[in-house]
Amino acid sequence: MSTLNFHLEKLVRDNVARLKPYSSARDEFKDFHEDMVFLDANENPYNNGVNRYPDPQQVTLKQHLSSLKRVPVDQILLGNGSDEVLDLLFRAFCEPKTDNIITLPPTYGMYGVLADTNAIANREVLLSDDFQPQVHQILEQVDHQTKMLFLCSPNNPTANSFEGERIIQLLENFRGLVVVDEAYIDFSTEESWASKLQEYPNLVVTQTLSKAYGLAGIRLGICYASAEIIAILNKIKPPYNVNELTQKRALERVLDNTSVQNEITAILKERDALSKVLLEVYFVEKVYPSEANFILAKVDDANKRYEQLIKRGIVVRNRSTQALCENTLRFTVGTSEENQKLISALKELV
Numbered sequence: 150m151s152t153l154n155f156h157l158e159k160l161v162r163d164n165v166a167r168l169k170p171y172s173s174a175r176d177e178f179k180d181f182h183e184d185m186v187f188l189d190a191n192e193n194p195y196n197n198g199v200n201r202y203p204d205p206q207q208v209t210l211k212q213h214l215s216s217l218k219r220v221p222v223d224q225i226l227l228g229n230g231s232d233e234v235l236d237l238l239f240r241a242f243c244e245p246k247t248d249n250i251i252t253l254p255p256t257y258g259m260y261g262v263l264a265d266t267n268a269i270a271n272r273e274v275l276l277s278d279d280f281q282p283q284v285h286q287i288l289e290q291v292d293h294q295t296k297m298l299f300l301c302s303p304n305n306p307t308a309n310s311f312e313g314e315r316i317i318q319l320l321e322n323f324r325g326l327v328v329v330d331e332a333y334i335d336f337s338t339e340e341s342w343a344s345k346l347q348e349y350p351n352l353v354v355t356q357t358l359s360k361a362y363g364l365a366g367i368r369l370g371i372c373y374a375s376a377e378i379i380a381i382l383n384k385i386k387p388p389y390n391v392n393e394l395t396q397k398r399a400l401e402r403v404l405d406n407t408s409v410q411n412e413i414t415a416i417l418k419e420r421d422a423l424s425k426v427l428l429e430v431y432f433v434e435k436v437y438p439s440e441a442n443f444i445l446a447k448v449d450d451a452n453k454r455y456e457q458l459i460k461r462g463i464v465v466r467n468r469s470t471q472a473l474c475e476n477t478l479r480f481t482v483g484t485s486e487e488n489q490k491l492i493s494a495l496k497e498l499v
Contacts, residue, residue: 155324155351157377160242160296165385173388175205203393206383210400214371217403220343223376226383227391231332231357231370232259237382238353238372239267242296242326250297251290253282255306255471257330260299269296275472280307280437284318297326302342303333306468306479308439310339320349326378328353333441335361335413336420343373350375360442361413362402367395416442420482423491427480430495434476443481451476454498461494 158166174190175181181204193200207227215222228234243250245268252260253276264271272290277283282300298319302311320327329342331354343354354373359365369391372382402409420439427436427446432454435447445468448454455467455478466479482488 157350157375157381160325161381162240162242162244165241165381168384170384171388173202173205175202176388199393201393202389203391203396205388205390207391207396210396210403213400213403217406218341218343218373220346220373221376224346224373224379226372226374226379226386228370228372228386229390229395230359230368231330231355232263233386233390234355234370234372234382235259235328235330236263236267237386238297238326238328239263239269241381241385243267243269244294245269248294248296249292250299251287251295252299253287253301255280255304255468255474256299256301257305257332273472276304276307278473280304280309280473282311282315282319284315284322287319288322291323291325295323295325297328298323299328299330301330301332302339303331303337303440305332305441306443306445306466306471306474306477308333308437308441308443308445310337310440313339316342320345320352323351326351326353328355330355332357332360335409336417336442337440339440346373346375350377353378358399358402361416362399362409363412364399364402367398369395369399415485416482419485419488420444423480423482423488426492426495431499443479445474445477445479447477449476451478454478457498458491458494461497463491463494 178189190202192202211222211225211227214225226234228237249270249272250264251272251274254273255276261271274283274287274290287298300311300316303309329352331341334341334356341354342352346352356371358369420442424436424439424444427433427444432449433446434449437445451467451469455465458465468474468477468479
């Protein structure tokens with residue numbers, strides 16, 4: 150198999166292929182910023198900044214993201230967080246109680262939740278001991294009902310990036326959609342797979358403004374894919390899924406790229422310093438390499454150490470219930486002051 154055998158029309162659910170999308174008032178009259186009298190959308194006419202419906206296609210924000218990420222506007226979809234983007238993929242391409250997906254534990258838990266929500270079977274193939282996709286085992290799980298494969302790279306909770314050659318093998322040998330979740334790509338030395346969209350028609354890349362851009366509270370997720378895939382997702386997305394306040398705040402942050410890059414640099418510096426300190430803590434058995442804004446560490450007793458840190462005012466994440474992650478704690482990289490409090494707490498335990 151290769152991407153030469155990829156046929157998008159065979160992946161789309163029949164009802165979605167036949168669907169005539171809802172056309173909102175702002176879809177029919179697009180020049181929203183002209184000096185016009187708007188009596189078409191049954192809005193409250195008294196201006197308070199948010200009395201009008203937002204741009205359903207978020208054109209201005211997409212234009213700036215297009216310039217920043219070097220992806221054409223018609224290959225970008227924005228959602229109410231990455232979770233909405235992922236859910237749209239399920240609803241567009243996976244037939245409930247019939248199709249299946251493949252995920253690679255340990256990984257982001259929402260893939261499985263969305264599969265269950267949409268009545269889609271989730272075939273799990275564990276990562277290798279060094280947290281890499283096991284290509285042969287993955288492809289063995291594929292059948293005619295396998296619609297999507299989810300690759301989180303850099304991965305959560307392991308913090309490592311997947312080897313490029315393995316991802317290429319999967320792109321070239323998987324006939325469904327290969328969804329590369331790049332929530333943490335801005336902290337990585339790896340290039341975004343969005344640069345490969347023209348080479349692989351089955352590639353879908355998701356990103357977010359929640360991490361490096363510091364906008365978790367506004368919920369803005371991004372999908373990069375072929376224009377054909379984006380057109381299908383646009384057919385089923387809610388007409389005003391990204392509100393006006395989110396669009397404005399996101400645009401301000403995207404335009405302030407200098408501040409974003411300065412924060413990323415500071416986080417990476419703190420991440421490296423924290424990794425070195427963790428290596429010196431007597432109950433830490435291993436610190437895994439990180440290409441994200443967090444560090445996974447194996448400890449002697451994760452439950453015990455988690456509770457000890459809680460009592461000292463430090464909240465970390467116990468990942469011990471995840472596959473291959475027994476007795477691990479996940480440390481998000483904080484500010485210099487926050488990390489010093491963590492270090493002090495760790496030294497108290499010593």
